[in-house]
Amino acid sequence: MHRAHSVSLLAVCSILIGCASHLPTMNSVQPVPRPDQIVSFDRLYGENCSACHGANGQDGPAIDLNNAVLQQLLDDATLHRVIRDGVPGTQMPAFGESAGGMLTDAQVDALVAGMRRRWASASLVHPVQMPPYTSTLTGNTARGQQLYQSDCRSCHSGRRQQVTDPTYLALVSEQALRTILIAGRPDLGHPGWLTVGGGRAITDQDVTDLVAYLVSLRVATPGQPYPEQSETGKTAPHTQEK
Amino acid sequence: MSRLKQIYSWLDHRLQLGKPLIEMAEHPIPNRTASWWYVFGSAAFTLLLLQIVTGILLALVYVPSAGEAWNSLNFLNHQLTLGWFLRAMHGWGSNFMVAVVLIHMAQVFLFGAYKYPREFTWTLGVFLLLMTLGMAFTGQVMRFDQDAYWGLGIGASIVSRVPWVGGSLVHMMLGGPIIAGATLSRFFTLHVFVIPGLMLVFTFLHVWMVLKLGINEWPMPGRVVRRSTYMAEYHELTTRDGLPFVPGGVWKDAVFSAAIIAAVAVCAVVFGPFGPSGQPDPTIIQTVPKPDFFFLWLYAVLSYLPPSLETPFLLIAPVLGIAALLGLPFYAAEGEKSWHRRPIAILVLTTVAVSFGVLTHLGTYTPWSPHMDAWSGGPSIPARFLHTASPLEREGAVVFQAKQCRNCHSIAGYGGQRGPALDDIATRMTKDQLIRQVLQGGGNMPAYGKNLSPSEVTALVSFLETLHPANEPAAADAAQAAATGPSGH
Numbered sequence: 001m002h003r004a005h006s007v008s009l010l011a012v013c014s015i016l017i018g019c020a021s022h023l024p025t026m027n028s029v030q031p032v033p034r035p036d037q038i039v040s041f042d043r044l045y046g047e048n049c050s051a052c053h054g055a056n057g058q059d060g061p062a063i064d065l066n067n068a069v070l071q072q073l074l075d076d077a078t079l080h081r082v083i084r085d086g087v088p089g090t091q092m093p094a095f096g097e098s099a100g101g102m103l104t105d106a107q108v109d110a111l112v113a114g115m116r117r118r119w120a121s122a123s124l125v126h127p128v129q130m131p132p133y134t135s136t137l138t139g140n141t142a143r144g145q146q147l148y149q150s151d152c153r154s155c156h157s158g159r160r161q162q163v164t165d166p167t168y169l170a171l172v173s174e175q176a177l178r179t180i181l182i183a184g185r186p187d188l189g190h191p192g193w194l195t196v197g198g199g200r201a202i203t204d205q206d207v208t209d210l211v212a213y214l215v216s217l218r219v220a221t222p223g224q225p226y227p228e229q230s231e232t233g234k235t236a237p238h239t240q241e242k
Numbered sequence: 243m244s245r246l247k248q249i250y251s252w253l254d255h256r257l258q259l260g261k262p263l264i265e266m267a268e269h270p271i272p273n274r275t276a277s278w279w280y281v282f283g284s285a286a287f288t289l290l291l292l293q294i295v296t297g298i299l300l301a302l303v304y305v306p307s308a309g310e311a312w313n314s315l316n317f318l319n320h321q322l323t324l325g326w327f328l329r330a331m332h333g334w335g336s337n338f339m340v341a342v343v344l345i346h347m348a349q350v351f352l353f354g355a356y357k358y359p360r361e362f363t364w365t366l367g368v369f370l371l372l373m374t375l376g377m378a379f380t381g382q383v384m385r386f387d388q389d390a391y392w393g394l395g396i397g398a399s400i401v402s403r404v405p406w407v408g409g410s411l412v413h414m415m416l417g418g419p420i421i422a423g424a425t426l427s428r429f430f431t432l433h434v435f436v437i438p439g440l441m442l443v444f445t446f447l448h449v450w451m452v453l454k455l456g457i458n459e460w461p462m463p464g465r466v467v468r469r470s471t472y473m474a475e476y477h478e479l480t481t482r483d484g485l486p487f488v489p490g491g492v493w494k495d496a497v498f499s500a501a502i503i504a505a506v507a508v509c510a511v512v513f514g515p516f517g518p519s520g521q522p523d524p525t526i527i528q529t530v531p532k533p534d535f536f537f538l539w540l541y542a543v544l545s546y547l548p549p550s551l552e553t554p555f556l557l558i559a560p561v562l563g564i565a566a567l568l569g570l571p572f573y574a575a576e577g578e579k580s581w582h583r584r585p586i587a588i589l590v591l592t593t594v595a596v597s598f599g600v601l602t603h604l605g606t607y608t609p610w611s612p613h614m615d616a617w618s619g620g621p622s623i624p625a626r627f628l629h630t631a632s633p634l635e636r637e638g639a640v641v642f643q644a645k646q647c648r649n650c651h652s653i654a655g656y657g658g659q660r661g662p663a664l665d666d667i668a669t670r671m672t673k674d675q676l677i678r679q680v681l682q683g684g685g686n687m688p689a690y691g692k693n694l695s696p697s698e699v700t701a702l703v704s705f706l707e708t709l710h711p712a713n714e715p716a717a718a719d720a721a722q723a724a725a726t727g728p729s730g731h
Contacts, residue, residue: 061639223696
């Protein structure tokens with residue numbers, strides 16, 4: 001009985017000593033940096049952006065940032081501002097400390113620089129000039145509707161392609177529409193400004209008119225879950241609950 | 243040789259320690275007591291010595307000031323040769339000591355060793371247990387990192403619930419209204435002077451009584467303890483069937499203690515020191531504090547208790563528990579020692595041990611707190627759900643992230659686990675049920691009614707309706723949704 005005990009004890013000891021034989025040479029614990037000291041792009045992007053904009057800047061639910069055209073469209077100051085202040089009224093949050101977020105200016109700069117390094121292409125030149133990020137032109141809704149019929153309907157017709165859904169349009173900003181129309185969403189298969197017009201590059205005026213048309217489709221009370229019912233005067237169930 | 247002997251007798255003539263020590267070493271112990279069951283007390287003592295030695299070495303470098311503590315620990319970890327090993331030994335030594343003391347106590351309880359005449363030995367033991375836990379808690383504070391900070395915060399909030407004097411108690415404990423430099427000084431004094439000092443005195447008395455009263459005999463069914471006869475019976479037992487403590491029993495103690503120290507060293511080398519985690523700074527809120535393992539059970543209990551019971555539990559349970567432990571030997575000073583005749587004692591011990599184990603397990607593995615980064619970081623919702631989605635559904639996925647649903651709900655294996663995974667939620671809930679769940683919450687889910695616009699709700703729900711395996715259709719009234727289309731046209 002007692003012998004058995006001592007044998008097992010010996011066994012335990014030798015196992016422990018065995019474990020000890022492959023020692024880590026240096027202890028691997030690193031001092032934990034303050035969260036606001038992190039400037040690695042991978043960490044910053046992986047902790048703050050990847051869930052919406054996709055792991056490698058694409059295939060996420062929000063616009064793909066891994067797109068050389070988009071990187072060309074937004075200048076540094078704009079990128080910095082968007083990350084710092086977010087896009088009010090949309091799901092793009094403000095990350096800058098000055099706007100109540102967690103990232104310092106240096107960290108926002110690190111994000112901008114990292115995106116440029118990874119996803120921009122300095123050699124990207126276009127046969128025709130790219131429409132600017134913001135426009136000074138005024139949009140023509142009727143012309144936009146015509147353009148939509150001729151350029152967009154071919155792809156955007158089925159149920160899954162409803163970019164004219166007022167609830168969708170209530171959730172995205174005009175700028176987002178503009179950015180998508182120019183830069184495209186290569187990860188989803190929506191073409192950029194050069195090819196979206198069926199071989200004709202669309203112009204600043206075209207983009208402005210298209211956006212004006214889409215924006216004109218917004219409604220006063222978007223988001224009714226059962227639109228037919230609310231159209232016939234009944235209140236949607238969840239507005240009653242509120 | 244004779245020279246040495248001369249010095250010895252000169253010293254001993256003055257010290258008068260030789261004879262009692264030899265008597266102690268040779269005092270007879272019951273034969274069957276020289277068993278592997280009786281090694282935990284001495285192991286606890288060895289661990290105490292280890293903690294004292296490593297603690298003194300640590301104190302040579304450690305700076306007990308709020309500004310410097312964290313840095314000095316990082317200095318130990320990274321700059322000083324084997325500094326990390328010293329910290330690891332002290333940290334693991336502490337964990338082992340708590341464990342060994344608990345086992346020792348369970349064994350003493352199981353063997354009825356607290357009965358006459360050893361009631362007071364047990365009482366001191368209870369205090370030693372409390373002090374060991376006190377050392378563990380104050381030790382965690384010495385780390386003065388985020389875990390320590392939040393541990394203290396939780397401790398303070400427990401203390402603050404004491405009726406009437408709670409506020410002053412917190413003030414006393416923290417050395418001010420908030421956790422600051424004075425707090426660390428206080429805990430340093432406790433950890434380095436007050437508790438260890440008391441512990442040494444108590445340990446000395448505890449061991450003294452063990453040696454003087456003799457070690458508990460192996461419990462036999464039917465051998466009943468009576469105050470009137472016990473001493474004589476014990477004396478008879480040790481003279482008839484006993485052997486001298488040295489070397490009869492002591493070698494097992496020595497072997498076991500050595501094994502424990504080896505185990506501490508192995509853990510120290512393999513797992514390294516504890517922390518320090520991030521800097522203690524209340525402005526850093528990206529942290530998920532968790533207490534050290536022996537307080538995890540408490541954490542689990544508190545998470546399960548309805549909030550209205552927390553205060554009574556925190557204030558009453560410890561008092562009752564300690565009172566029960568202290569009262570035990572006086573309530574049951576006589577009677578059977580053998581576990582064969584003490585079913586209730588066995589029941590109590592197993593219940594306590596099992597609940598401790600289960601709660602600790604729960605505390606360790608239950609994802610209590612949400613996954614704080616999942617809303618913005620980590621892998622996005624798989625492209626499978628996004629590429630075939632309508633713009634509205636895709637926007638719903640963005641809302642799902644932006645409103646931090648994913649901090650509590652995982653999709654594709656990523657996200658918090660406070661709520662159920664939602665990969666196939668569309669097969670379980672209809673559109674109306676989803677709307678209701680989002681707006682009204684329920685269980686541990688907050689109600690989002692006021693925080694979402696109707697568009698956001700619609701987008702979110704139309705996205706949730708797409709969450710089903712490709713080969714399994716969505717739930718019942720999805721038929722209606724399909725007829726009208728999630729985008730409504």
